[in-house]
Structures are given as structure tokens and as C-alpha cells.
Amino acid sequence: MAKKRSATHAKGLRGSRAGLVLSLGSSALAVIRASKQVRRAKGTHDKLNTADAVAGMLPLITSAALVLRQLRSRKRETPEAA
Numbered sequence: 859m860a861k862k863r864s865a866t867h868a869k870g871l872r873g874s875r876a877g878l879v880l881s882l883g884s885s886a887l888a889v890i891r892a893s894k895q896v897r898r899a900k901g902t903h904d905k906l907n908t909a910d911a912v913a914g915m916l917p918l919i920t921s922a923a924l925v926l927r928q929l930r931s932r933k934r935e936t937p938e939a940a
Contacts, residue, residue: 898911
């Protein structure tokens with residue numbers, strides 16, 4: 859029963875604003891790590907390694923953009939009171 863409750867909690871966090879911000883932060887860190895890999899690959903002048911590193915970055919950038927879009931749409935739907 860505890861596992862079911864924690865799974866529900868995780869689903870709630872994923873849909874919440876805090877969960878989206880956490881997801882955006884982890885995506886940003888992954889993009890930074892992947893960009894370092896691209897720079898290292900370019901430094902060795904290995905085209906195949908560079909192409910692999912760039913291809914690995916594309917889904918990370920896409921997921922970060924999707925999370926950012928969700929955050930922006932949430933902000934438009936529920937403006938915070940000052």
C-alpha cells in the first residue's frame with residue numbers, strides 16, 4: 859500500500875509547478891553536460907564522436923523546451939496575486 863501512495867505522490871509532483879521546475883532544472887543540467895561532451899569531441903576533431911554528442915543533445919533540448927512551454931502556459935492560466 860505504501861508503494862501505491864508514493865507512486866501517486868510522484869505523479870502529483872510531476873504535474874505540479876515545483877515538479878516542472880525541477881524537471882526543467884535537471885534538463886538544463888543535462889544540456890550543460892552534453893554541451894561539454896560536444897566541446898570535448900570537437901577538440902579531438904572526431905566527426906563521428908561530435909555527431910553522436912550533438913544527436914544526444916537534441917532530445918534534451920526538446921524536453922527542456924516542452925517543460926518550459928508547460929510552465930509558461932500554467933503561468934498564463936493562473937496569474938499569481940501580488
